Amino acid sequence: MTKRDWLQKSTVAVMLSTSLLLYAEGGQAAAKTVDSQSSVKAEEIVQVATSLIGKDYKYGAVGPNSFGSAGLATYVYKQVGLTIDDTIAKLYKTGTSIPLDNIQAGDLLFFSSNGKDAPTFMGISIGNDQYISSSQSEEAVVLKQLSRDRKKLVGARRILAEDTGVGATPAPGKQEESASSIADRVIAAGKKYIGTPYEYSSSRANKKTMDCSEFTMWAYRDGANIDMGNGGARSQALFVKSNGTYTTDINKLKKGDLVFFMAYKGYKESDYKGINVPQQSITHVAIYLGDDKLLHTFSKESGGVTITDFKRTHWEYRFIMGGRPY
Structure with missing residues (x-):
């Protein structure tokens, strides 16, 4: 039997025994834990990762x-x-740091040989004390037991939103209601800054003046406890892409989304014709309020943080992408 055949047979055996455990009398607690971690996205991650077991390490x-x-x-x-x-x-800096006793399926796990220094290898938790890793020593993608490598574990990061996990499908509308609630809190927090004076490249140390990205930074910190860092609009766009969901279709924006724009080239739609949008640099960020409105700050003349129309204005023509960082 080749090493690859042994690996695959062993993996099937381990996964089968885990499945049987969930239905055994002693496995009811484990089944209940799985059921309580509700997320279609995490389930997809587990399915994809599991399908790669036996692939080569390189x-x-x-x-x-x-x-x-x-x-x-x-x-x-x-x-x-x-x-x-x-x-x-x-990856060790992305997402949210998770206590090692609160690891869920889909979380990224980081290890070092001595369990103290910077991580040297990593894996993906699939729940039930198991994770999948592409192992240099075993020359393949393998299924491992987390408790056996616990002394080497130096950190865990969660990329998915807090209401994710594995198991039962959420009740209809539950996830959307949660996202909508977060959006409402972000918008409410942002509106408290209406009238705050605009200052280009303002200091993040206080809230006396703000530029566009400082405003959105505080709105998300205050309203949703989401820290996108102290960077500018481009940095926030990268954060959204890495940690949340985004779209380049202006008609798919939802309230509370961050909206990113290219540089101003004129107020007419014709001023933006022929432009390769994906190649444009992001120069501005706003919060979408729904109902064709934006909450943002962009100049001293506008009065600082304010609400403006969106579509059929230069803001629509400058649109690059939008999304939420969760």
Whole structure:
């Protein structure tokens, strides 16, 4: 029997025993835990990651036939519509740090040989004390037991929103209601700053003046406890792409979304014809209020943080993308 055949047979055996455990009398607590972690997205991550068991390890590879340690996570998340970084160092800083006793399916796990220093390899939790990793020593994508490697575990990061997990399908509308509630809080927090004076490249140390990205930074921190960092509009766009959902279709924007724009080239639609939108740099960010309105700040003359019309104005013609960082 080849090493690959042994690996695949062993994996099937482990996964089968885990499934049986859930239905055994002693496995009811585990089943209840799985049922309580409700997320279709996490289920998809588990399914994709599991399907790759037995694929070759190759340093720096990002699939589809071979994977490096970080490349496996990059590929899996891409298959479910989420773009994340492709190095261990960058992934170790993305998303939200999770207590090691609160790991859920879909979380990224980071390990070092001595359990103390910066991580040198990583994996994806699939729940039930298991994770999947592209292992250099085993030369393949393998299923592992987390408790056996606990001493090497140095951190866990959650890319998915807090209401994700694995198990039962959420009740109809539950996730959308949660997202809508967050959006309402962000908008309410943002409206409190209406009239705050505009200052280009303002200091993040206080709220006396704001530029566009400082305003959206505070609105999301105050309203949703989401920290996108101290960077500008382009940095926030990258954060949205890495941690949330986004669209380039202006008609798919939802209230509370961050909306990103290119530089001003004129007030007429014709001023933006022939422009390759994906190649344009992001220069401005606003919060979409719904009902064709934007909440943002962009000049001293406008009176600071204010509400403006969106469509049929230069803001519509300057639109690049929009989305939410959760």
